[in-house]
Amino acid sequence: MSFPWAKPYEPKHPLMKWMDEKLPIPRLVYNATGPGYPVPRNLNYFWNFGVLAGAALMIQIITGIVLAMHYAANTGVAFNSVEHIMRDVNAGWFIRYAHMNGASMFFIVVYLHIFRGLYYGSYKAPREMVWLLGVVIFLLMMATAFMGYVLPWGQMSFWGAQVITGFFSAIPLVGEPVRQWLLGGFVPDNATLNRFFSLHYLLPFVILGVIILHIWALHIPGSNNPTGIEVKDEQDTVPFHPYYTAKDGFGLGVFLLVFVALTFFSPNMLGHADNYIPANSLSTPAHIVPEWYFLPFYAILKAFTFNFLWIDAKLWGVIAMFASIALLFFLPWLDSSPVKSSTYRPLYRIFFWVLVADVLLLGWCGMQPAEQPWVILSQLGAIYYFAHFLVILPIVSRIERPLPMPNSITEAVLAKHAPDAASGPAAA
Amino acid sequence: MVRPLGFLVGLGFITALVLAIFTTPLKNEPNVAYSFVKHPRHVKLASDGLVPHWDKAQLQRGMQVYKEVCSACHSLNLVAFRNIQDLGYTEGQVKTFAKGFQVPSVNPDTGEVATRDGLPSDHFPAPYANDVAARAANNNAIPPDLSLITKAREGGKDYIYSLLTGYQNPPANLPAELKPGTGLHYNPYFPNLNLAMAKPLADGQVTYADGTKASVDQMAKDVTAFLVWTAEPKLVKRVQVGWAVFFFLLIFTVLAYLSYRNIWADKMH
Numbered sequence: 001m002s003f004p005w006a007k008p009y010e011p012k013h014p015l016m017k018w019m020d021e022k023l024p025i026p027r028l029v030y031n032a033t034g035p036g037y038p039v040p041r042n043l044n045y046f047w048n049f050g051v052l053a054g055a056a057l058m059i060q061i062i063t064g065i066v067l068a069m070h071y072a073a074n075t076g077v078a079f080n081s082v083e084h085i086m087r088d089v090n091a092g093w094f095i096r097y098a099h100m101n102g103a104s105m106f107f108i109v110v111y112l113h114i115f116r117g118l119y120y121g122s123y124k125a126p127r128e129m130v131w132l133l134g135v136v137i138f139l140l141m142m143a144t145a146f147m148g149y150v151l152p153w154g155q156m157s158f159w160g161a162q163v164i165t166g167f168f169s170a171i172p173l174v175g176e177p178v179r180q181w182l183l184g185g186f187v188p189d190n191a192t193l194n195r196f197f198s199l200h201y202l203l204p205f206v207i208l209g210v211i212i213l214h215i216w217a218l219h220i221p222g223s224n225n226p227t228g229i230e231v232k233d234e235q236d237t238v239p240f241h242p243y244y245t246a247k248d249g250f251g252l253g254v255f256l257l258v259f260v261a262l263t264f265f266s267p268n269m270l271g272h273a274d275n276y277i278p279a280n281s282l283s284t285p286a287h288i289v290p291e292w293y294f295l296p297f298y299a300i301l302k303a304f305t306f307n308f309l310w311i312d313a314k315l316w317g318v319i320a321m322f323a324s325i326a327l328l329f330f331l332p333w334l335d336s337s338p339v340k341s342s343t344y345r346p347l348y349r350i351f352f353w354v355l356v357a358d359v360l361l362l363g364w365c366g367m368q369p370a371e372q373p374w375v376i377l378s379q380l381g382a383i384y385y386f387a388h389f390l391v392i393l394p395i396v397s398r399i400e401r402p403l404p405m406p407n408s409i410t411e412a413v414l415a416k417h418a419p420d421a422a423s424g425p426a427a428a
Numbered sequence: 429m430v431r432p433l434g435f436l437v438g439l440g441f442i443t444a445l446v447l448a449i450f451t452t453p454l455k456n457e458p459n460v461a462y463s464f465v466k467h468p469r470h471v472k473l474a475s476d477g478l479v480p481h482w483d484k485a486q487l488q489r490g491m492q493v494y495k496e497v498c499s500a501c502h503s504l505n506l507v508a509f510r511n512i513q514d515l516g517y518t519e520g521q522v523k524t525f526a527k528g529f530q531v532p533s534v535n536p537d538t539g540e541v542a543t544r545d546g547l548p549s550d551h552f553p554a555p556y557a558n559d560v561a562a563r564a565a566n567n568n569a570i571p572p573d574l575s576l577i578t579k580a581r582e583g584g585k586d587y588i589y590s591l592l593t594g595y596q597n598p599p600a601n602l603p604a605e606l607k608p609g610t611g612l613h614y615n616p617y618f619p620n621l622n623l624a625m626a627k628p629l630a631d632g633q634v635t636y637a638d639g640t641k642a643s644v645d646q647m648a649k650d651v652t653a654f655l656v657w658t659a660e661p662k663l664v665k666r667v668q669v670g671w672a673v674f675f676f677l678l679i680f681t682v683l684a685y686l687s688y689r690n691i692w693a694d695k696m697h
Contacts (some may be wrong), residue, residue, distance in 0.1 A: 021619065041695060041696075041697050042697050043697075080506070083506050083575075083576070086662070087506065087511075087661060087662070088658070093660075093662040093666060094666070094669070097666070129479060136684045137544075238695055239695075242691050243691060243692065243695065245682070246687050246688040246691040246692070247688050247692075249684040249687070249688065250681065250684040250685045250687075250688045252684070253677060253680050253684045253685070254681060255655070256677050256680075256681075257674065257677050257678065257681060260670060260673050260674050260677060261670075261674065263670070264666055264667060264670025264671075264673065264674070265478060265667060265668065265670055268579060273579065273580055273581055273582050273584070274580070276576045276579040276580035276659075277572075277576075277580045286619065303445060303448065304444055304445065304446045304448055305451070305452050306444060306447045306448035306451045306452075308443065308444040308447055308448075313448070318442050320441055320444075323437070323441070327434070327437075330430050330434060333430040333431070334430060334431060334434055337432070371450075372453075372454050372455065372456050373454075376449060376454065377451065377453055379445050379448055379449045379452070380449070382441070382445055383441075383442050383445045383446070386438045386441040386445075387438060387442060388441055389434070389438070390434040390435060390437060390438025390441075391435060391438045391442075394431040394434065395647030398450070413696050414696065417696050
């Protein structure tokens with residue numbers, strides 16, 4: 001599970017020796033996140049986001065457990081129980097705002113984590129399984145976040161639940177029965193709220209389980225790095241502790257500073273005013289908009305406005321929205337280039353940045369009403385999104401000529417630090 | 429196998445999208461109402477920004493406006509009398525204030541529906557017994573509860589202030605279909621332009637105990653400030669705690685950075 005030069009765990013204290021024989025948890029920690037886990041020496045700050053996502057999940061679980069002590073999952077009192085937390089529970093306003101903005105922070109770091117993987121080719125062999133498990137975590141996060149947003153039982157909770165479960169009614173023949181089965185009724189109601197609360201409490205622990213598998217799968221080949229070149233010998237690596245524990249500590253500080261600024265100074269910036277209105281099945285909000293982290297996918301859903309072949313526009317939208325995430329499962333095989341890092345992929349690098357701009361554009365369009373020019377922009381954005389992964393990427397990885405690469409991580413690091421590395425012949 | 433299949437799937441989506449582009453009109457349905465709706469005017473309050481405080485005199489005036497004007501139609505369900513101690517009232521004043529309200533109750537001897545004097549633990553009583561009564565009395569429009577109103581509307585406090593001060597005669601060029609119908613009133617800050625609530629404030633409508641002149645603008649500002657408080661009584665505390673947490677974490681982050689630099693000092697990376 002590690003490199004041959006990994007420092008072996010040698011318990012010294014008799015108690016630790018005793019523990020090591022009975023239940024070797026200290027050994028596990030030592031070998032997984034301690035001095036016994038060698039990591040490439042050249043990781044940049046983008047490698048902080050995995051640890052930060054883990055921290056975000058822990059914050060969500062802890063604040064969520066406390067919220068569940070005061071929240072009541074019943075349509076009659078859910079809205080007021082949240083306001084009771086905001087007004088009467090000691091520090092309830094802090095716990096609730098932290099949980100609300102914690103979800104956004106979780107998605108921010110996970111999106112950066114995903115784009116890090118896309119830029120540096122972390123999804124490629126030998127790390128396909130790490131990537132696949134990551135996509136599973138992403139899907140579970142989306143389900144959890146959606147159900148959590150329904151719990152305050154505000155207007156956007158109700159109508160969000162109505163729209164999202166409405167996707168299932170697009171399935172031919174069985175759509176409507178499936179939707180009713182999911183909701184436990186014809187419209188979102190008490191049965192829906194109760195099951196969403198139950199699942200919202202369950203899924204974070206499922207996510208935790210998949211994260212353990214994600215890390216386990218990662219620790220078999222070890223971390224990727226900005227050069228994308230695999231570790232060759234000991235001088236390419238440093239022990240995880242203290243090197244990366246220290247770097248992650250600093251990263252955690254910066255993450256928490258942003259988190260705190262959002263939670264305490266502008267806690268409703270990323271929310272919707274409508275969710276401070278109690279749910280009302282008789283009054284539809286002017287614009288039903290999901291939370292910001294779903295907007296690019298929502299834009300893809302709305303981009304399909306034409307009945308093509310025997311599939312109607314709504315079903316196209318739903319299929320495309322699910323496909324836009326599902327295609328990530330095939331990414332390790334869509335991109336056949338053996339070169340991982342975009343640093344050495346001049347052509348892919350361009351398309352990567354176009355994809356980043358495209359996803360931001362889709363997100364912006366997702367926020368807008370169904371009017372021009374937003375409709376055509378989301379249609380163009382969706383075309384690029386699918387073209388990027390399913391057409392451009394397979395072609396680029398075939399025709400691209402990678403830049404010359406260093407022989408090892410250490411060589412890349414030394415070249416970076418050599419004076420006039422680019423111009424001086426001595427650098428070679 | 430993945431790549432050719434993916435290529436076909438991608439082509440399918442792209443074709444559907446290209447067809448969608450060519451079949452979707454590029455011109456929007458004209459919406460005349462848009463050009464008459466005005467953006468809310470900014471109102472500056474002591475509770476704004478990164479060093480907020482409650483202007484207690486203003487909150488007390490705002491509560492007076494709520495009690496004497498708004499509460500005729502609008503409830504304030506989430507606010508208890510005990511909460512108004514935040515506005516600078518003493519416990520005794522809160523008790524007296526609560527006593528001035530009759531709240532629903534049952535007769536302890538007969539079990540019949542009755543009312544009793546308010547206690548600090550009671551919430552502001554609602555003006556109508558239920559939604560049907562509220563509808564019946566207000567031209568079929570339920571007056572919304574005001575507890576969260578500054579958080580529950582786009583534009584927040586600015587919107588509430590603008591709406592209260594924004595009543596005016598419809599402009600001459602307003603198309604006939606946008607003119608206010610019976611029982612509706614023109615207000616360019618309201619998204620539909622016409623709302624069921626009549627102009628609620630007129631100069632001198634309340635008499636402030638502190639001698640402040642009760643202009644429409646002043647009353648609108650005061651009640652808006654009060655409603656910012658009702659929407660989030662912990663707002664000022666939240667920002668104050670935020671700064672303490674922020675500086676604590678800033679010190680942590682600086683120390684973490686120095687320790688990171690120290691540990692990596694001997695390693696090129």
